[in-house]
Amino acid sequence: MGFLGSVCRCSGALLAIPIAVIVAVMVETPTVTKLEGGPTFEAPADEVPQDATEASKEGPAAPRMGSGSMFDRIAFVYDSTNKWMSLGLDQHWRSTLVKDCLQLQPEDKVLDLATGTADVSILVGQQLRTLGAATDSVLGVDPSSEMLRRGVAKVESSGLDHVVRLVKGDAQDLTSVQGIDAAGTVADPSAGAATGSIDKISMSFGIRNVPDRPKALAEMRRVMRKKDSSRVCILELSLPSGETFLSKVARGFITHVVPLIGWVATMGSGGDEYDYLERSILRFPKPMEFAAELGRAGLPVETITSFAYGAVNLYMAKPEFIGASRTLAALQSLVRQRSVELLTLAMLREKVGKRVDAADVDFSAFGCLHFWIEDRGFGSEVNNLVSAAIACEEFGLHCVVEDEVWNSGRLHTYLQAEPLILRRCPDEGTSRHRPLEVRRDRRVATPGWFAVCKHAKGVSFAKKSKFMRRVWRYTTETRKRIDRLNEELRLPPKYIALQVRRGDKVAGNRKESVQITGMDFAREAQKHLSSSCSVVVVCTDDLTAAEEVGRALRSLGSPAEVRWRSRAEVPANLRNGHWQASYNSLTAKQRIEMTHEFLADVEVLRCAEVCLCTFSSNVGRLVALLRDQRTVSLDITEWTND
Numbered sequence: 001m002g003f004l005g006s007v008c009r010c011s012g013a014l015l016a017i018p019i020a021v022i023v024a025v026m027v028e029t030p031t032v033t034k035l036e037g038g039p040t041f042e043a044p045a046d047e048v049p050q051d052a053t054e055a056s057k058e059g060p061a062a063p064r065m066g067s068g069s070m071f072d073r074i075a076f077v078y079d080s081t082n083k084w085m086s087l088g089l090d091q092h093w094r095s096t097l098v099k100d101c102l103q104l105q106p107e108d109k110v111l112d113l114a115t116g117t118a119d120v121s122i123l124v125g126q127q128l129r130t131l132g133a134a135t136d137s138v139l140g141v142d143p144s145s146e147m148l149r150r151g152v153a154k155v156e157s158s159g160l161d162h163v164v165r166l167v168k169g170d171a172q173d174l175t176s177v178q179g180i181d182a183a184g185t186v187a188d189p190s191a192g193a194a195t196g197s198i199d200k201i202s203m204s205f206g207i208r209n210v211p212d213r214p215k216a217l218a219e220m221r222r223v224m225r226k227k228d229s230s231r232v233c234i235l236e237l238s239l240p241s242g243e244t245f246l247s248k249v250a251r252g253f254i255t256h257v258v259p260l261i262g263w264v265a266t267m268g269s270g271g272d273e274y275d276y277l278e279r280s281i282l283r284f285p286k287p288m289e290f291a292a293e294l295g296r297a298g299l300p301v302e303t304i305t306s307f308a309y310g311a312v313n314l315y316m317a318k319p320e321f322i323g324a325s326r327t328l329a330a331l332q333s334l335v336r337q338r339s340v341e342l343l344t345l346a347m348l349r350e351k352v353g354k355r356v357d358a359a360d361v362d363f364s365a366f367g368c369l370h371f372w373i374e375d376r377g378f379g380s381e382v383n384n385l386v387s388a389a390i391a392c393e394e395f396g397l398h399c400v401v402e403d404e405v406w407n408s409g410r411l412h413t414y415l416q417a418e419p420l421i422l423r424r425c426p427d428e429g430t431s432r433h434r435p436l437e438v439r440r441d442r443r444v445a446t447p448g449w450f451a452v453c454k455h456a457k458g459v460s461f462a463k464k465s466k467f468m469r470r471v472w473r474y475t476t477e478t479r480k481r482i483d484r485l486n487e488e489l490r491l492p493p494k495y496i497a498l499q500v501r502r503g504d505k506v507a508g509n510r511k512e513s514v515q516i517t518g519m520d521f522a523r524e525a526q527k528h529l530s531s532s533c534s535v536v537v538v539c540t541d542d543l544t545a546a547e548e549v550g551r552a553l554r555s556l557g558s559p560a561e562v563r564w565r566s567r568a569e570v571p572a573n574l575r576n577g578h579w580q581a582s583y584n585s586l587t588a589k590q591r592i593e594m595t596h597e598f599l600a601d602v603e604v605l606r607c608a609e610v611c612l613c614t615f616s617s618n619v620g621r622l623v624a625l626l627r628d629q630r631t632v633s634l635d636i637t638e639w640t641n642d
């Protein structure tokens with residue numbers, strides 16, 4: 001009995017863990033992130049990520065209609081397996097999509113893409129029937145005959161065959177579709193969804209399977225009616241990124257339990273398909289990235305509702321048909337390319353500026369602020385992070401850096417920024433954890449982002465400088481690496497340092513900053529040279545620019561000695577200025593190497609007798625904050641906190 005008792009207690013305790021997790025997922029309140037739709041100008045071709053589609057990741061073998069044929073093979077267990085994998089919550093997520101997101105009206109024409117076995121189409125049909133909708137109000141599209149065959153049977157048994165019509169078709173090209181019946185008989189192709197004929201689009205757990213996502217998003221926009229009430233609601237899985245226990249459990253569930261359930265449910269025959277499920281989730285962009293993708297397609301996302309600790313996300317987007325992008329397109333035909341670029345930038349700045357001014361977030365309503373640093377330059381990310389940390393100190397919030405996916409590694413390996421900037425919130429997992437998310441992608445940002453920018457505008461140089469110095473304390477290891485890198489410069493007590501900026505900011509498509517020539521720098525440097533300060537150190541990731549400064553000084557007859565670091569460890573293709581995309585594509589080790597090079601430059605610039613830089617650059621402004629001596633900017637002369 002004693003032994004049996006312990007066994008029972010033991011297995012009871014073991015069972016308690018999964019039960020607790022299931023209960024936690026079930027009672028979890030979904031979090032809603034409101035996005036300020038960012039500028040939605042069509043991105044120049046080279047800005048659209050090349051890896052945006054499943055096709056490019058899976059190679060040319062990806063079938064034209066996505067994974068339709070794969071779904072044919074698992075259709076027989078699809079509905080029941082879904083219930084197991086979602087702990088019975090899948091239908092709840094779909095009905096949130098239909099009830100809260102689509103906001104149906106009786107006259108709506110709804111397109112349910114990747115309808116599969118028609119669960120969403122049926123929920124929409126039921127609601128429209130209650131509202132007294134006309135016949136044929138819902139069109140469900142999917143390339144898998146087997147999924148559709150089951151769907152048609154379900155539609156018929158729900159008595160919705162006059163409201164819902166299921167057809168075989170492809171989300172990437174909705175111009176033609178094929179009817180299908182409950183026996184699986186497929187009709188000849190007929191006209192699909194006409195341009196501007198649809199009020200609402202739903203897609204649940206389908207977009208991940210579409211090979212050419214931008215194409216499908218463009219189709220969605222094409223078929224949408226130009227109405228205020230039009231909307232696109234997309235439900236999709238993601239790999240939860242949080243560090244809480246339950247986020248980790250949710251991650252483990254997707255990567256280990258989901259393929260196992262799939263294998264068991266199909267008795268081994270559908271193992272590959274469920275492995276595919278895991279792989280496709282891992283490849284799917286993070287929620288903010290996908291929202292940005294929708295924005296680029298002219299479908300700016302207004303909210304993201306996250307369920308199951310971030311494993312399931314519901315995106316609500318409204319098509320943008322009028323406004324800036326059209327005006328710009330009209331102007332483009334009238335003015336030269338460079339003017340278009342400048343105009344685009346000016347409009348972008350104005351639009352963002354307006355959003356910043358209109359930001360209305362009460363910091364004191366939150367307990368902590370989570371600041372996401374992802375794939376911009378070090379200077380830009382840290383400048384903004386410090387602005388957020390200043391607001392936190394003022395309003396008594398914990399400032400947490402979310403740097404799991406930061407392109408430069410982890411912040412605290414470089415800087416001893418605690419307790420001003422924490423690795424995680426001490427209140428996490430408790431009811432005191434009231435986080436303000438501060439996040440920005442290229443095209444979208446959370447309200448917290450605009451609020452931080454607005455607050456930063458009122459922070460003086462002196463205040464930011466004091467704060468930046470408290471954050472800017474290198475770790476012992478980083479200090480050692482910086483010193484080692486700068487050894488070759490044999491820095492004298494007094495020298496002039498130049499920050500010469502090249503790469504995408506000055507030569508990229510957008511040409512956000514004016515290029516300051518080697519001669520401009522040389523002329524300015526000459527003004528500060530003296531017998532006790534005769535060395536010029538050029539800090540640049542474009543070694544040809546350093547040579548250019550040297551030549552310019554010589555041509556002016558200057559006796560100054562020009563030095564720069566050889567950057568021997570830097571890949572050859574990255575010795576021509578900072579190109580963010582090339583940097584982001586390096587291995588993690590190389591990026592960390594490059595970050596130390598960058599910090600070594602900051603150190604040279606910080607300690608110089610005179611520092612010549614550009615305030616249009618985050619690095620220039622950051623260095624100015626850290627310096628005790630004179631800083632001269634060769635472009636914008638006023639230091640700005642943005």
Ligand SMILES: C[S@@+](CC[C@H](N)C(=O)[O-])C[C@H]1O[C@@H](n2cnc3c(N)ncnc32)[C@H](O)[C@@H]1O
Nearest residue numbers: 065066067068071114115116144170171204209
């Ligand atoms: C995970 S199922 C989702 C089904 C249903 N929406 C649901 O909520 O259960 C994914 C569906 O996407 C469909 N699919 C794959 N490629 C597609 C494409 N190019 N266009 C439309 N649907 C596609 C598959 O056939 C499959 O039925």
